[in-house]
Structures are given as C-alpha cells and as structure tokens.
Amino acid sequence: MSNHNLPSQPEIILMSDPRLAAVPVRENGESLIDLAADDRFRVDTSRAFVNALSPSISKVRSSVAERLLVAERYLPTGIAILLREGHRPVSVQQFLFDRYSRKLQASQPNLSGEQLYQEVSKFVAPPSLAPHSTGGAVDVTLIELTSGQELDMGSPFNGDPVATQGATFTYAKNIKPVAVSNRRVLIDAMREAGFINYPTEWWHWSFGDRYWALLSAHAAAVYGSVEAG
Numbered sequence: 001m002s003n004h005n006l007p008s009q010p011e012i013i014l015m016s017d018p019r020l021a022a023v024p025v026r027e028n029g030e031s032l033i034d035l036a037a038d039d040r041f042r043v044d045t046s047r048a049f050v051n052a053l054s055p056s057i058s059k060v061r062s063s064v065a066e067r068l069l070v071a072e073r074y075l076p077t078g079i080a081i082l083l084r085e086g087h088r089p090v091s092v093q094q095f096l097f098d099r100y101s102r103k104l105q106a107s108q109p110n111l112s113g114e115q116l117y118q119e120v121s122k123f124v125a126p127p128s129l130a131p132h133s134t135g136g137a138v139d140v141t142l143i144e145l146t147s148g149q150e151l152d153m154g155s156p157f158n159g160d161p162v163a164t165q166g167a168t169f170t171y172a173k174n175i176k177p178v179a180v181s182n183r184r185v186l187i188d189a190m191r192e193a194g195f196i197n198y199p200t201e202w203w204h205w206s207f208g209d210r211y212w213a214l215l216s217a218h219a220a221a222v223y224g225s226v227e228a229g
C-alpha cells in the first residue's frame with residue numbers, strides 16, 4: 001500500500017446542520033437485505049450489546065450492498081470490508097444520542113444547550129436525521145481476509161472524538177503513517193463506489209440518505225427511515 005498523505009480536511013458539515021434537515025426525501029422503496037445471510041459479505045457479529053438492541057444491524061438497502069461489492073474491487077488483494085453496523089431502529093438512535101449527551105454534559109458542564117447539541121452531533125446523529133435508520137449508512141473497517149484481523153485505522157472503531165484528540169476525524173493529522181495509508185485505501189474504495197463519508201468518523205459512509213444527497217449535490221435523498229421487516 002502506498003503511503004501518501006491524506007489531503008486537508010474539507011469543510012465539515014455536521015449532522016446538526018440546518019441544510020441537512022432541509023434536504024427532501026423521495027423514498028424509492030428499496031428493500032433492506034441481510035448481509036449476514038450472504039457469504040459475499042463479511043459482518044461483525046461480535047458486538048452483542050448493539051446486536052441485542054438492533055436486530056437489523058446487518059441489514060442495508062439493496063443498492064448499498066451492491067456498492068459495497070464495488071468498493072471491494074478497489075481494495076488491494078487480501079483486504080476486505082467488514083460491516084460493523086448497517087440499519088439501526090430510530091429508538092436505538094434516540095438511546096445513543098441521549099446517552100452521549102449525558103456523558104458529554106458530565107465532562108463539559110459549561111456547554112449551553114445548543115453547544116451540547118452541536119458537540120453530540122459530531123458523534124451521534126440527531127434521531128430525526130439518523131442515517132443508519134435509512135438503511136443507507138454503513139459503519140465499516142478493513143480487515144485482512146486470511147486472519148480476519150482489522151488493519152490499523154488510527155483510532156478505535158466508534159472511538160470518542162474528544163478522548164482520541166480528534167483521531168476519529170477521517171483526515172486526522174495525529175495518526176501513524178500506516179493508519180493514514182489504510183484510511184486512504186478505504187476512502188478511495190468507498191468513494192469509487194459512490195459512498196459519502198461523515199468526516200468526524202472515518203468508518204461512517206452512506207449512499208442515498210440526506211447526507212449523501214447534500215454532499216453529492218443530489219436534489220433529494222432516496223432513502224428515508226425504514227423499519228426492518
């Protein structure tokens with residue numbers, strides 16, 4: 001893998017940005033499919049806590065599944081994408097948002113209500129806009145196919161952006177060169193497949209949701225929130 005630098009971080013549009021809420025949704029009705037039931041995909045089933053909350057964690061919209069296969073074609077031989085989280089019920093999103101709000105408020109009690117909302121939104125999407133509830137968002141990482149070992153991506157998956165001094169930001173400068181290189185591989189493959197990254201989380205990518213529409217200049221999202229069947 002080459003070892004060139006990541007480019008500078010472009011403007012970060014947060015999930016709390018009013019431009020995001022203004023994006024219309026023209027639901028295309030695509031079904032959710034379960035990647036855990038298809039051996040072309042690799043799914044992390046070890047996260048028992050989240051799995052118990054989100055039985056649909058391994059489901060994504062059908063076009064998203066196809067695009068993950070496209071992304072894999074751009075990876076070096078022996079490297080694969082591991083899905084850590086796909087669809088998430090709205091109720092779970094609310095739970096995660098509230099839990100992180102309480103954590104942040106405890107550590108930074110001087111934040112105003114609006115500041116707290118903005119800070120929490122860097123890490124957990126507001127439930128009304130939750131990309132994972134559309135089935136269009138995926139949390140992914142890279143693994144070695146033979147060992148199943150995750151590559152060094154520079155921060156823990158779902159790492160806290162504050163506790164990691166911002167190392168979760170996709171274009172973080174405070175990560176090792178090998179992690180920069182691995183992120184570059186992930187970024188290039190996911191972009192080639194048409195996914196858009198959420199820049200405070202190197203692992204979060206989406207297609208078809210509001211964030212994708214806004215960042216890729218589409219007039220509308222094609223996926224709104226869905227309940228898993």
Ligand SMILES: [Zn+2]
Nearest residue numbers: 137138139204
């Ligand atoms: Zn995510």
